[in-house]
Structure formats: structure tokens, C-alpha cells
Amino acid sequence: MSSMTTVHDVPAPRTGDDGPRRAGGSRAFGVLLVITGLLGVFASGIITMDKFHLLEDPSYKPACSLNPIFSCVSIMQSDQASVFGFPNPLLGLVTYGIVVCVGMSVIAGARFPRWYWLTFNAGTLFGVGFCTWLMVQSLYEINRLCLWCMLAWTVTILMFWYVTSFNVRNGFLPAPKGLRNFFAEFTWALPVLHLGIVVILIFTRWGANLWA
Incomplete structure (x- = not known):
């Protein structure tokens, strides 16, 4: 078995034609879930702390504000940064924490029913959808990028595809x-493709100006 299939599930006894x-x-x-969750x-913690610093001192400049494009301040001050009436990273602190807990349970050998995994x-589908919306807003409405937000996008994409692969298999x-066979052998290809598209969109939007 190749190294690319090491995240496969632990076989469970079948109790019917519909699978385990x-x-x-x-x-x-489990380790993948723990690492991406952490x-x-x-990322959510850093953004939250920078947001509080910015509220205390409007002239505060976060370390991730590197140039006119990589400008965390512009992202934090946008309406999109508080879609639900509170800073988005507060939601991330909770949801990514849940992912860590699930990952630790998997490492400990826990088995969960179908409804739990679905x-x-x-949850990961909501996360990747929300991150995609935030990405579009960053690229085409706010016209700025945040490095910590991009880290959150990356880990959410990874956990979504690997959890989806787990459920399909x-x-x-x-x-x-x-499709089950494809996921069994090439799960890694989907997040790589997804992240590659994000990178292409970023470079298409700004090109060499990213480093200006």
C-alpha cells in the first residue's frame, strides 16, 4: 500500500448491505485532523488577538500586514469579517477546536456511527463553503489578503476532502x-487541485504585484 493511502479508515464489521x-x-x-484543527x-487565535489590539488602538499594525495587498487590517475592518455579528475567528476557535477533539478520538480508537460522520x-462542507465565500470577498471585493486567513482556508480544504473521502470509502x-476506488488511491489529488485553483486565482488577480 502506498504512502498516499495511510489515512484510510480502520475496517469495521458490516451489519448490512449498506456498509458498516x-x-x-x-x-x-486522526493526526491529520488534529494538525489541521490546531x-x-x-490562525483564528492570532486574528482574534490582532482584532482586539486593533479595537484598542486603531493605528495598530499586525505583523501579517506586509504590503498594500497582504493587509490584515483591511480584512479585519471589513463588514465581511463579522458576518454573524461577531468576529469570524471566534467561530473558528470553536469549530477548529471540535476538529481537534474528533481527531484525538480517532487516534484513541473511537468508532462513530454514520450520522456522526455525516x-x-x-460541518466541514459549511466550513469550506464559508472559506470560499471569504476568499472571493478578499480577492474581488476587499481586494486584500490576510496570511492567517489563507492558512485557515488551506486547513479547511484539507479536512473537508479527507473527511469526505472517509465517508465515501x-x-x-x-x-x-x-469513485470509491479513486478516493482510496488518490484522495490527496482533490485537495491539491482545490488549493492549486486558489493559488491560480490569487496570481491571476495580482500577479507580481503580490510582492510589491
Whole structure:
């Protein structure tokens, strides 16, 4: 088995034609969730602290404000930074923390039922959708980028595709055999493609001006 398949799930006994009722992931899958969750918590924490500093001192300049394009201040002061009536990173602190807890449970050998994994997948779908909206707003409305936000986008994309792959392989998400086989061998290809598109959009938007 190639190294690319090390995040595969731990096989669970079947109780019917629709596949296992409970499933647990491999240690590698759990570690991936823990690492991406911790990075998300880290990014959200930094943005939250910078937001508080900015509220106390409007002239405060975060370390991630590197040039006119990489300007965290512009992002933090935008309406999009508080979509739900409070700073977005506060939501990240909670949701990424949940991901860490799930990852630790998987490492400990926990097995969860289908509804649990589908609920978790729905959460990652919301996360990747929200990050995509924020990315579009950053590129085409605010016209600025935030390095910590980009880190949050990256880890959310990774966790979404790997959790989706887990559910497809276990039969929790209906899929034809060919797609299940694809996820079994090439899960890594989808987040790489997704992140590649994001990079292309960024360079198409600003090009060499990113480093001006």
C-alpha cells in the first residue's frame, strides 16, 4: 500500500448491505485532523488577538500586514469579517477546536456511527463553503489578503476532502465503485487541485504585484 493511502479508515464489521454502521479512522487520519484543527485554532487565535489590539488602538499594525495587498487590517475592518455579528475567528476557535477533539478520538480508537460522520462532514462542507465565500470577498471585493486567513482556508480544504473521502470509502456517502476506488488511491489529488485553483486565482488577480 502506498504512502498516499495511510489515512484510510480502520475496517469495521458490516451489519448490512449498506456498509458498516460504525467506523473509526486510521491513526494517520486522526493526526491529520488534529494538525489541521490546531493550525486552524492557531490562525483564528492570532486574528482574534490582532482584532482586539486593533479595537484598542486603531493605528495598530499586525505583523501579517506586509504590503498594500497582504493587509490584515483591511480584512479585519471589513463588514465581511463579522458576518454573524461577531468576529469570524471566534467561530473558528470553536469549530477548529471540535476538529481537534474528533481527531484525538480517532487516534484513541473511537468508532462513530454514520450520522456522526455525516454531521462532521456537513460541518466541514459549511466550513469550506464559508472559506470560499471569504476568499472571493478578499480577492474581488476587499481586494486584500490576510496570511492567517489563507492558512485557515488551506486547513479547511484539507479536512473537508479527507473527511469526505472517509465517508465515501465507508459507504456513508453513496458513490459508485469507481469513485470509491479513486478516493482510496488518490484522495490527496482533490485537495491539491482545490488549493492549486486558489493559488491560480490569487496570481491571476495580482500577479507580481503580490510582492510589491
